[in-house]
Amino acid sequence: MLQFKLVLLGDSSVGKSSIVNRFVKDTFDEFRESTIGAAFLSQSIKIKDPKTNQDVIIKFEIWDTAGQERYKSLAPMYYRNANAALVVYDITIADSLLKAKSWVNELKEKVGNSTDDNDNDNDNNNNNNNLVIHLVGNKLDLVEDDPEMRSVATEDAVKYSTDENLLFKEVSAKTDFNIKEVFQTIGEKLYEIRQKELDNNNNKQNKGEINISLPRPSTNDSTSCCS
Amino acid sequence: MVLRSTTYQNEMNETDSSKNTSFVTSLMKSWRISSSSSIASSSNTNEPLTNNNNNNHTKSVLSSDSPFYSSPIQSTHFDTITNNTGSGTTTNKKGFTRKFSSSSQDGNFDAMAKQTISIRKSTSSSSSSSSIINNNITSHAHTSTHSHTHNSNNNKTTNSYSPLRYVSPSMTNLESLKSSFFRQHHTRNSHHNQYYHNTPGNNNSNNHNSFNYSNSPAIGASYSSYNGTGSLENFPNDNNNASSKYFQDLDEDWSAVIDDFNMPIPVMLNGGRGDHASNSNNNSLSRISTNSSITNFKPSTTSVAPLQYPQLPLIETRSKEEIENEREIQKLNSLMKRITKFDNILNNKHIINLSELRQISWNGIPKPHRPVVWKLLIGYLPANKNRQESFLKRKRQEYRDGLNHTFSKNHKRDIPTWHQIEIDIPRTNPHIPLYQFKTVHESLQRILYLWAIRHPASGYVQGINDLVTPFYQTFLTEYLPQSQIDDVENRDPSSYLSEEQLKDVEADAFWCLTRLLEQITDNYIHGQPGILKQVKILSQLIKRIDTDLYNHFQKEHVEFIQFAFRWMNCLLMREFQMNAVIRMWDTYLSETFSDTGSSMSTSFNSDLMSPQTPTQRSTATFHTTPQGSNHVTTLSLHTPATTTTRFNSVTTLTSVSKDESDPTKVKQSSLNEFHVFVCAAFLIKWSDQLCEMDFQEIITFLQNPPTKNWDENDIEMLLSGAYIWQSLYKDATSHWL
Numbered sequence: 022m023l024q025f026k027l028v029l030l031g032d033s034s035v036g037k038s039s040i041v042n043r044f045v046k047d048t049f050d051e052f053r054e055s056t057i058g059a060a061f062l063s064q065s066i067k068i069k070d071p072k073t074n075q076d077v078i079i080k081f082e083i084w085d086t087a088g089q090e091r092y093k094s095l096a097p098m099y100y101r102n103a104n105a106a107l108v109v110y111d112i113t114i115a116d117s118l119l120k121a122k123s124w125v126n127e128l129k130e131k132v133g134n135s136t137d138d139n140d141n142d143n144d145n146n147n148n149n150n151n152l153v154i155h156l157v158g159n160k161l162d163l164v165e166d167d168p169e170m171r172s173v174a175t176e177d178a179v180k181y182s183t184d185e186n187l188l189f190k191e192v193s194a195k196t197d198f199n200i201k202e203v204f205q206t207i208g209e210k211l212y213e214i215r216q217k218e219l220d221n222n223n224n225k226q227n228k229g230e231i232n233i234s235l236p237r238p239s240t241n242d243s244t245s246c247c248s
Numbered sequence: 249m250v251l252r253s254t255t256y257q258n259e260m261n262e263t264d265s266s267k268n269t270s271f272v273t274s275l276m277k278s279w280r281i282s283s284s285s286s287i288a289s290s291s292n293t294n295e296p297l298t299n300n301n302n303n304n305h306t307k308s309v310l311s312s313d314s315p316f317y318s319s320p321i322q323s324t325h326f327d328t329i330t331n332n333t334g335s336g337t338t339t340n341k342k343g344f345t346r347k348f349s350s351s352s353q354d355g356n357f358d359a360m361a362k363q364t365i366s367i368r369k370s371t372s373s374s375s376s377s378s379s380i381i382n383n384n385i386t387s388h389a390h391t392s393t394h395s396h397t398h399n400s401n402n403n404k405t406t407n408s409y410s411p412l413r414y415v416s417p418s419m420t421n422l423e424s425l426k427s428s429f430f431r432q433h434h435t436r437n438s439h440h441n442q443y444y445h446n447t448p449g450n451n452n453s454n455n456h457n458s459f460n461y462s463n464s465p466a467i468g469a470s471y472s473s474y475n476g477t478g479s480l481e482n483f484p485n486d487n488n489n490a491s492s493k494y495f496q497d498l499d500e501d502w503s504a505v506i507d508d509f510n511m512p513i514p515v516m517l518n519g520g521r522g523d524h525a526s527n528s529n530n531n532s533l534s535r536i537s538t539n540s541s542i543t544n545f546k547p548s549t550t551s552v553a554p555l556q557y558p559q560l561p562l563i564e565t566r567s568k569e570e571i572e573n574e575r576e577i578q579k580l581n582s583l584m585k586r587i588t589k590f591d592n593i594l595n596n597k598h599i600i601n602l603s604e605l606r607q608i609s610w611n612g613i614p615k616p617h618r619p620v621v622w623k624l625l626i627g628y629l630p631a632n633k634n635r636q637e638s639f640l641k642r643k644r645q646e647y648r649d650g651l652n653h654t655f656s657k658n659h660k661r662d663i664p665t666w667h668q669i670e671i672d673i674p675r676t677n678p679h680i681p682l683y684q685f686k687t688v689h690e691s692l693q694r695i696l697y698l699w700a701i702r703h704p705a706s707g708y709v710q711g712i713n714d715l716v717t718p719f720y721q722t723f724l725t726e727y728l729p730q731s732q733i734d735d736v737e738n739r740d741p742s743s744y745l746s747e748e749q750l751k752d753v754e755a756d757a758f759w760c761l762t763r764l765l766e767q768i769t770d771n772y773i774h775g776q777p778g779i780l781k782q783v784k785i786l787s788q789l790i791k792r793i794d795t796d797l798y799n800h801f802q803k804e805h806v807e808f809i810q811f812a813f814r815w816m817n818c819l820l821m822r823e824f825q826m827n828a829v830i831r832m833w834d835t836y837l838s839e840t841f842s843d844t845g846s847s848m849s850t851s852f853n854s855d856l857m858s859p860q861t862p863t864q865r866s867t868a869t870f871h872t873t874p875q876g877s878n879h880v881t882t883l884s885l886h887t888p889a890t891t892t893t894r895f896n897s898v899t900t901l902t903s904v905s906k907d908e909s910d911p912t913k914v915k916q917s918s919l920n921e922f923h924v925f926v927c928a929a930f931l932i933k934w935s936d937q938l939c940e941m942d943f944q945e946i947i948t949f950l951q952n953p954p955t956k957n958w959d960e961n962d963i964e965m966l967l968s969g970a971y972i973w974q975s976l977y978k979d980a981t982s983h984w985l
Contacts, residue, residue, distance in 0.1 A: 034671040052678040058813030061947040
């Protein structure tokens with residue numbers, strides 16, 4: 022079993038907690054108390070190893086952060102050691118995409134982005150330079166009911182994601198549309214990166230270096246860096 | 249009480265004082281003794297009035313008892329016990345004397361447990377449970393100081409070191425409990441003996457697992473009265489009985505004492521009252537049982553003399569309904585008494601005695617009184633009754649003016665703030681119907697928005713929407729007939745309030761919210777330094793109070809901020825149901841608010857005039873300096889006893905209150921500080937479970953603590969625990985930052 026830390030970021034009330042709760046508990050509440058600080062949940066998924074075609078279990082440790090600006094100073098604590106980030110916006114509120122973009126920028130600046138380019142060299146591994154960022158436009162159900170409500174065009178978001186090398190999907194936590202797929206994609210991506218690293222390490226080992234990467238035992242073990 | 253603490257301090261100086269402190273600490277931790285014991289007894293000192301009749305009665309009973317006790321220790325000990333039953337009967341003389349007294353005579357500690365919890369500070373009968381639970385400590389103190397103070401002092405001493413017992417409802421593992429108990433006391437044994445070496449009647453001072461309280465036969469007796477049939481075996485089988493919930497681990501501790509104590513234990517019976525049956529027994533006080541309990545009584549054992557473990561009737565022999573009835577009766581009686589007391593305080597005088605009110609409110613405010621008492625405690629409503637009406641009128645108008653101005657066309661709407669509040673309001677208390685009504689949404693929107701734009705340094709922060717609701721909901725009840733107060737959560741306010749009345753409620757909630765947030769501004773300004781500080785204090789507290797838990801968190805890489813941030817930000821509101829929160833606020837508002845604002849100038853004077861303030865409780869701490877006076881020097885503005893002692897070095901933040909008029913008034917916030925102790929007590933409550941968990945389990949557990957069914961009793965236990973921790977550590981916390 023592989024364990025990864027995932028953090029949710031995004032403006033207030035875009036549906037971060039709803040996405041997580043749909044994914045972890047398969048529940049949805051129309052009105053859910055605002056998240057204060059951050060909430061922790063965990064969930065496992067199964068993915069297939071593309072080479073061996075064997076099942077691999079991926080366990081996500083999820084930190085669902087609070088969206089309000091005032092809590093922004095807490096965010097670094099949660100994304101610092103994250104392997105993946107889910108940046109969420111509300112497709113009915115244009116401003117929320119701006120907020121999402123600023124989160125993406127902050128993440129790239131502070132943590133780095135694995136999808137940026139493929140030439141991650143091993144020296145950067147310990148800087149946790151492999152963050153997978155997935156952009157998510159939530160509340161698709163509202164738009165299906167009333168197309169007028171859409172404020173963020175899918176094309177715009179797609180273009181932004183391509184430019185920034187982000188994974189992207191529009192989802193609905195309410196109708197459970199695309200939620201599992203998002204986490205599935207992230208899981209596969211993380212697994213791919215992990216395998217690549219292992220290969221690199223093997224190469225290193227051949228050169229006489231030993232660098233064994235193991236999943237962190239705990240989310241916020243600041244001493245060990247999951248890479 | 250003062251005498252008590254000084255003697256203890258002397259002791260501490262003789263020995264290693266740090267060790268002493270840790271001894272008391274771990275004593276508390278391991279016993280997790282609850283709660284009302286301390287409050288109850290503190291009432292004795294703080295409210296001489298309430299106990300006057302009680303004392304008289306005690307004396308008379310005591311004198312009839314005294315021939316049975318040979319040593320001074322014993323008599324002091326029994327004095328407390330006597331007091332119990334005595335007070336039980338007196339208080340209920342009018343109502344249901346027979347039933348009530350029989351319950352305590354009967355040793356129905358099941359019933360008494362309930363009593364312990366539900367009883368308020370002022371209820372004289374509550375001293376019973378406290379003194380029983382704390383006897384060991386009391387006598388411990390007596391023996392150690394060789395002081396022969398008894399009777400009147402005795403009650404008071406109880407409160408200083410009452411080891412609050414926290415009985416976790418989920419505590420099921422007796423063995424682990426036992427072992428932890430042993431582990432903790434084992435190490436302190438030698439240290440302990442220093443207290444006892446001269447104690448008369450000290451025959452076997454090295455009891456591994458006990459505090460040596462068994463040295464005094466009288467004390468042993470009090471345990472034995474609970475312990476009749478080897479309760480260790482008894483209680484685990486007794487899980488269905490409500491009593492086990494309260495007493496299984498208590499009982500465990502006691503049996504540990506007896507197991508190790510190889511001498512016969514005289515049987516103390518009938519709660520120490522010298523009644524007919526006990527007269528026949530010179531050395532041991534035989535117990536009088538009620539009809540229901542006598543069924544299980546074996547004659548052979550009762551008649552045999554002192555050197556035998558008592559065979560007590562089992563608790564479960566009493567029918568459930570009987571117990572329930574008694575509880576109901578006790579509850580009603582004490583409630584009625586409390587209501588009368590509040591009536592007296594609120595109605596009898598021209599100027600309401602706020603310190604008295606604060607004191608009595610600590611243990612809960614009756615629903616009909618709550619709205620007005622909250623307004624008084626928080627410093628919104630003036631204590632001078634002549635001024636109240638005009639004051640309210642003015643403030644309510646001020647609120648309306650504020651609204652008119654804010655929502656006029658001249659005022660530019662702060663869109664982000666408005667929007668944030670707008671999206672938070674539908675998800676405020678989403679499980680309570682009241683907060684789904686449009687009327688309420690609009691009310692809260694107005695209150696929060698007005699507050700936010702008037703306090704730009706902080707602005708609206710998520711969580712403040714939670715904090716306004718207890719006020720709003722409570723003030724609504726003012727407009728409901730008493731019988732419908734509980735209905736407030738289900739009714740649309742517009743169905744029973746006029747537009748103007750609704751605005752009045754809003755205004756009151758707005759001003760009270762303002763007052764509340766003034767005290768905790770640091771929690772919501774940029775970077776939220778107040779919260780970070782509190783989280784740090786919490787972690788330092790736990791490090792000292794519960795090292796095992798702290799180390800476990802370290803090992804699992806659990807950071808306090810990961811779970812405690814919300815505790816601080818929402819004052820634990822998210823952790824409990826609304827009724828529990830409101831009960832908690834009774835205490836918060838009375839414990840932690842020092843009213844120094846302009847509107848309270850009158851109340852302030854009355855504080856000065858009244859010598860008994862809640863602060864006397866703080867003598868229970870290990871002050872080496874006279875009551876915290878060193879802290880007050882900085883705020884020379886107001887130095888009545890209340891403000892000085894309740895004032896805390898932790899919360900040295902003294903902010904000049906921003907709103908209106910008097911710029912010279914100084915706010916002292918001890919709300920944050922007390923809240924940290926509540927959080928500590930809350931965390932420690934789950935200590936045993938948490939130590940078994942890994943990181944994920946811990947965080948998940950603490951984010952969803954099993955408190956859904958917590959009622960006022962549970963909250964009271966928690967608050968009492970917090971109170972004790974505070975009395976032990978309040979002056980230390982400033983050094984940890």
